[in-house]
Amino acid sequence: MRLRNKNWTKDFIEENLKFLITTEEKINPTKFFLKKQDTFLEIGCGKGQFVINQAIENSNKNFIAMEKESTVIGVALKKALNKENFNLNNLLFLNRFAENLLDIFEVNSLKGIFLNFSDPWPKAKHYKKRLTYLTFLEIYWELLENNGIIEIKTDNDQLYNFSLDQIKESKFKVLYNTSDLYSNKDLLKDNIPTEYEQKFHSIGKKINKIIIKKEV
Template sequence: MRLRNKPWAKDMINENLDLISIQPEGMAGKWQEKFAKKQPLFLEVGSGKGRFITELAQQHPENNYIGMEVQEGAIALLLKKQVNLRLPNLHLLLDNGSKLTELFGESEVDGLYLNFSYPWPKHRHEKRRLTYKAFLKQYQTILTDDGYIRFKTDNQGLFEYSLMSLNNYGMKFDELSLDLHNDEDLNQENIQTEYEEKFSKKGFRINYLKAHFES
């Protein structure tokens, strides 16, 4: 979902380059330098307005988090939150998720979050889906051997596609739910995104999985 242009976004970003990286070069393998201390590193691809990643970072100060977003307007809203919060374990990244192996080193990331990614429903756009095999190959490169992917979507078609794509790639499923909000065990620690809250209230079921690559 593309947000309206935010005329103030560029200035806010340029004024807070200590909190956000813009299409960085030479950072692969060095992201721990952006944090107060070295801790396990987790990445959200497509952070939107940032409710999920900011709450996650607050709940888990023992981890470091990067919130990545390609839309300038969206990440500016997330940056607004971080300017107020100043979480030492959260850094933002304005860049494209299709170049993760250029941005991150091998085995640099301990876990990856994909929340309500755009479904790209037309068959000719399959290669743009964040669970397409080319993306999975990049995730496998940047994740540690025991790293994992957590994926949530309200789009049934995208979820079914993702299950097949991950399975065909040889990934193993650790957790799975076709109705996350009514799963007492899995929903206990679930942090909702802005989008998730809006559409679950309209009766949309939230699909969820956690999976890892075979070593």
């Protein structure tokens, strides 16, 4: 669901540009974070619950929250800044579209990518827009370091099955996949839910999850 435009977000973002990556050059994450540590990208961070909590619980990792809608970036950034005792040293926001990631990031620059409840593009004619389409997987392969991982969550069964089919055609190795994440108590120990995930789970919708790895 598209978030309504909020007039305050434009000024709020301008006042807090130090928490955004705004360069037009290809991004090498080591140049933007205080600590030189593994960097993880969430494509489509939404209102930020997942990536903010990831950053809080994993201070030994860096995170980039990517979102195409500037209003949504503003909401997520405000949420992060309102977190008590969280100084944002390992989290930055990126207001860009994800279609041309190889033009945005340097190759082999990411340790992991999160695709949480991406747009399923349900019409058959739009299948190439799905973020788990083979062309996107090939791009992620280039962006990831060796042994880098991708974690995919979706409530959409069609997208889940489509993703598995595309992964079979890719170079990635499947580490884990389930059509019912909440039936696995062991995996839930370290699970950080998104806003959508909590909403769907609360109404009894099963959550699909896939973890894949780049091994050269």
